[in-house]
Amino acid sequence: MTATAGGSEKRSWTATVRRAGLRALPPEKLLPDEQPVYVASWVYVFGVLTVAALIIVIGSGVVLALKGPAWWHVSSVGLFLNSVHLWSVELFFFFMVVHLWAKFFMAAWRGRRAMTWVTGAVAFIVSIGAAFTGYLSQQNFASQWIASQAKDGLNSVGIGAFFNVLDFGQMFTWHVVLLPLGIVVVVLAHVLLVRKHGVVPPLPARDSVTAESGDAVGERDGR
């Protein structure tokens, strides 16, 4: 029984996925209880601030989606949640841009972290689409103006056939289902990659660790 169970476990796809997951992200990497000393800097907090803002964006957005435009335009609580949604998005982009600058200037793609950089860039681009469709979902004169301008813009670059920005239903679905799903998936992959490869060290660290082995320094610097 034990031998059979062991054999079937080896063949099971769920066991294979679990083993691969544990190999790539053992618990001490997935939920570390300490970080390298260079992480003790304000410049390293903007990634988690971005994620915190995203949680507020999604939480307020879920309530807005459940209650609908007639609620968020009229009731005092609806107006408040609408403002929370808007300003958390402002903070989300604010923190994300500072995070992007920090990672760009420390060349955060070093040490096999190219996919971490790429997923961050994709998250940024998808977020712009989500913010744009959010403006289109306001159901006011501003959203009509933005939609009519964007229609010409999208047509001018040849992708107007794929999106009808004048169609509120289509844009609202993109805003509340497809794009948030895309952002969550990409951000999740981004965070898991950060956990897998570790937080990138600052550039001067290469000179301060010359006593270490060449392999360790080379791996860290992407050589």
Place this chain on the structure above:
Amino acid sequence: MMGEETMVGGVDTILAAGLNGTPYYIHWGWFQISASNLAVIVLMLLVFVLAVAVPFPGRRR
């Protein structure tokens, strides 16, 4: 945008005047940017510089 019809006075009116008024634009030749967007960019730069320069509390070196 944020339901101006419910704003009746006091702080709401001040905020509405600040946020819903005609946007002020700054021009440098061909370049044009709204004052609010420029303010956000300057604030981001300031926060970035402070994040690099200000020591993190409890840092052991």
